[in-house]
Amino acid sequence: MRFRAVDSFRGMAAIMVILFHMQHLSPLAGNAFVAKSDIFVDFFFVLSGFVMTHSNFNKITNLASIRPFVVKRFNRLYPLHLFTLLLVLLFEMVRFGIDRYVVRLTNSIFGDDKTFLSFLANLTLTQSLNLFDRVTWNGPSWSISVEFYTYIVWALCLVLFRKNLLLFCGISFSLLAWFIIRHNGSIIYNYDYGFVRCLYSFLIGMVAYRQMRLLPSGLSYRQSSFVELLLLALTLVSIYSFTHAESWLMPILFAIIIMVFSQEKGAISTLLAADRLSFLGRLSYSYYLNHTVVLAVMDIALFKLIKLPHTEAGNLIYIFVCLACVHLLSVFTYRYIELILQPASSSHTRPAVATGATVHPQPLAHAPYEHSESPRLD
Incomplete structure (x- = not known):
């Protein structure tokens, strides 16, 4: 079973994270919604907990069942993480050449966020376990680091507390x-307490899935549409207005959204579940991990080499070129990198992904934000 509507949400959330990293540009500057869109990472975490519970809760019953689960998650997460890490390394080497032979760059080459030790940590997915005082190398990969270890902790706790899930939730949420x-x-942490942030949202996603059956089942199409519209409005207002002191509430709101829209009973969820939007969800993991290196490359190419002016029009060109390049790179990485360690049946390519043409949904393994046999945001 695929939750197609929330899958489309996931793709749009990834795009908002991209815009968040361009908020310093004049067309986006001062927009409170864009400035707070990093909170959508918690949407990914909640959705991951929701999907993992759907696809794996009944499969993880003993210690022996943990190993195949962890291997699947690693195989889903690691290829793209490694690819983007090497891309960042290659880009830093190119920057060295540009700085020495073409034009002086303002940012230092192989700076404090790109050390040898932090590179090794990225290779072992430990870069965001409070070992460093900043995000390193490919910044967004901090969430991949903490999510992978959240999977392991979650699986172990399912085995230990299989007969008393209420005790597990009580202890976890108390801590x-x-x-x-x-x-x-505040839960807005990444390189330091990102693991706690991920675990909190992941467990909320798990509880949301377990409690979804309590939702009213007799709502009409119009009633469901009204509830969906109300939730969207509440989300817009909440993201515009929440503060760090209220950020702990946002995963709860995201869980309610996922519970409602996964039912696909209203007008908005029906629209989001259309095949023409589902490609956003499939590309979301690639969008998320690819975008910072694309933004950095385009910054040098457009502003340093081509000398695009830092005007309103120049910044708009930069934004649209970056979004287009992120999409094109993500089509490539989704088809040829993300699923490289998946079984042949789940890694076949989908040419329609690039255009958004009609395709029939296939169960995928998703990593940080997914939902199927081995869904996450993958």
Whole structure:
């Protein structure tokens, strides 16, 4: 079973994260929604918990069942992570050549965020376990690091607390509540306490899936459409207005959205579930991991080499070129990198992904934000 509507949400959330990293440009500057769109990473975490519970909760019953689950998750997450890490390394080497032989660059080459030790940490997915004082190399990969280890902790806890899930949730949320209170309600962390942030949202996603059956099942199409519209409006207002002290509430809102829209009973969810939008969800993981290197390359190519002026029009050109290049690179990485370690039945290419043409949904393995046999945001 695929949750097609929330899959489309996932793709749009990835695009908002891209815009978040371009918020310094004049067309986006001052937009509160864009400035706070990094919170959509928590949407990915909640959705991952929701999907993992759907696809793996009943499969993880003993210690022996953990190994194939972890291997699947690693195979889904690691190829693209490694590819983008090597891309960043290659780009840094190119920057060295440009800085020495073409034009002086303002940012240092192989700076404090790109050390040998942090490179090794990225290779082992440990770069965001509070080992460094900043995000390193491919910045967005911090969430891949913490999510991978969240999978392992979650699977172990399912085995240990299989007969008393209520105790597991009680202990987990008590400890998480203690952390949140100590940090004044904020969960906006990445390289330091990103694991806690991920675990909190992931468990909310798990609980949301387990409780989804309690949702009213007799709502009409119009009633469901009204609820969906109300939730979208609430989401827009919440993202515009929330503060760090209120950020702990956002995963709860995202869980409600996922629970409602996964039912696909209203007008908005029906629209989002259309095949023409589903390609956004399939490309979301690639969008997420590819975009910072594309932004960096285009910054040098357009502003340093081509001398595109930093005007409103120049910044708009940069934004649209970056979005187009992220999409094209993501089509390539989705088809030839992401699924390289997947079984042949789940890694066949989908030419229609590039154009958004009608395709019939296939179960995929997704990593950080997915939902199928081996879905995450993959």
